[in-house]
Amino acid sequence: MSTPVLPYLVITGLLLFGLAQKLYGLRRRRDDPVRWAVCFCLASLAMATAFQWFTDAIDEGSGVPHLADALSDVGAMCAAGAGRVFLIHVYYPVSSARVRARRSYAGLAAAVVMVAVLFVAVPPEPDTGHAGAHVDAVYLYVYVWYIAIALLSVSRLGLRYSRLADRSSLRLGLRVIVAGSACGLAFLAVKAVMLVGEETGRPLGWLDQSVDLPLELSTEALLLAGVTIPAWGDRLGTLVRWAGDCRSYRLLHPLWLALHETNPGLSLMPHHRTGGRYWRRDVGFLLYRQVIEIRDGQLALRPYVHPGATEVARDLGRRAGLPDDEIRAAVEAATIAAGIAAKAQGRDPTDMPSPPPAPPLGPDLDAEVTWLTKVSRAFAGSPVVPATVASLTEPSGDGTTL
Numbered sequence: 001m002s003t004p005v006l007p008y009l010v011i012t013g014l015l016l017f018g019l020a021q022k023l024y025g026l027r028r029r030r031d032d033p034v035r036w037a038v039c040f041c042l043a044s045l046a047m048a049t050a051f052q053w054f055t056d057a058i059d060e061g062s063g064v065p066h067l068a069d070a071l072s073d074v075g076a077m078c079a080a081g082a083g084r085v086f087l088i089h090v091y092y093p094v095s096s097a098r099v100r101a102r103r104s105y106a107g108l109a110a111a112v113v114m115v116a117v118l119f120v121a122v123p124p125e126p127d128t129g130h131a132g133a134h135v136d137a138v139y140l141y142v143y144v145w146y147i148a149i150a151l152l153s154v155s156r157l158g159l160r161y162s163r164l165a166d167r168s169s170l171r172l173g174l175r176v177i178v179a180g181s182a183c184g185l186a187f188l189a190v191k192a193v194m195l196v197g198e199e200t201g202r203p204l205g206w207l208d209q210s211v212d213l214p215l216e217l218s219t220e221a222l223l224l225a226g227v228t229i230p231a232w233g234d235r236l237g238t239l240v241r242w243a244g245d246c247r248s249y250r251l252l253h254p255l256w257l258a259l260h261e262t263n264p265g266l267s268l269m270p271h272h273r274t275g276g277r278y279w280r281r282d283v284g285f286l287l288y289r290q291v292i293e294i295r296d297g298q299l300a301l302r303p304y305v306h307p308g309a310t311e312v313a314r315d316l317g318r319r320a321g322l323p324d325d326e327i328r329a330a331v332e333a334a335t336i337a338a339g340i341a342a343k344a345q346g347r348d349p350t351d352m353p354s355p356p357p358a359p360p361l362g363p364d365l366d367a368e369v370t371w372l373t374k375v376s377r378a379f380a381g382s383p384v385v386p387a388t389v390a391s392l393t394e395p396s397g398d399g400t401t402l
Contacts, residue, residue, distance in 0.1 A: 042227060048076040333382060
């Protein structure tokens with residue numbers, strides 16, 4: 001059964017792209033052993049996958065059966081060793097990390113030499129197929145042994161350091177590496193089962209394409225993602241934050257606009273500028289200003305809000321069967337609408353201002369935005385708001401309003 005080319009082609013392309021990015025960053029930190037280990041890991045993974053879809057050409061061109069498979073396996077060993085060195089450098093102190101890294105590289109070199117010697121001394125039999133069908137190769141025992149030890153070490157160090165890392169993207173990357181190591185260990189277990197089956201005269205070649213290959217591709221994809229997430233994860237987080245700020249800004253806009261039209265002097269920035277470069281570049285600042293101006297607008301309206309507005313709105317919310325949290329938001333929105341209506345009708349400020357607005361559900365700007373978003377939605381869509389304004393503006397028996 002032939003090896004499917006497309007998955008290896010895609011993963012190889014992604015690995016080379018990630019390697020190019022890391023090499024570009026390495027030019028400024030050429031003495032950084034962590035960056036070198038990452039580059040070595042990505043280059044080795046790219047080598048391991050690329051040889052899989054050049055199998056026929058390499059074997060026919062060299063005249064050596066399964067040479068491409070052996071080179072791919074060596075690449076996988078180098079990637080596992082480099083990943084181990086990467087985590088050694090990020091987990092241990094510098095002096096200790098250097099000694100451990102040298103030992104790890106020495107162990108890798110010894111294992112690669114053993115694989116080369118066994119491949120030459122006891123070569124796999126020809127005409128047994130490709131993509132892992134060379135399960136009679138003696139060097140595979142060294143291959144499985146070395147990578148299993150390396151991946152167990154990677155899993156242990158990755159789990160330890162993920163609990164200590166302060167960057168969320170680094171923590172996520174380490175956990176993805178651990179997940180990739182788990183897939184790799186499962187892949188090795190299947191490979192070991194196939195080796196035992198071959199030795200006992202019960203070939204299990206059907207496991208190659210159905211189990212072994214998916215685990216191999218999953219391992220490479222997860223390790224690639226885990227190694228590169230710390231580089232692009234922070235940028236992605238910034239993009240997600242920007243998108244969230246844009247959404248919050250738009251959701252708060254109806255409430256802000258109503259308060260702005262009632263008292264334009266509260267805004268420090270001309271309204272037309274929020275649609276230009278400030279919107280694209282400084283939406284976080286605009287959202288911050290929007291929250292401040294909404295709260296300032298509420299304070300400016302307090303003298304115009306009827307003292308009974310809060311109770312009227314709360315009673316209407318309870319009659320409508322709204323949850324407590326929605327009632328709170330509707331009450332605050334209704335008092336704002338009542339103040340805007342009273343001021344628009346030219347009423348004099350009252351001597352008994354309404355209670356201050358409900359505090360945010362937390363100590364920071366995010367909590368304030370979350371709460372004001374609920375208030376803005378209630379202001380634009382809750383039936384409690386117009387009902388409260390209508391109740392307060394209905395004339396009483398003496399011809400005055402409530």
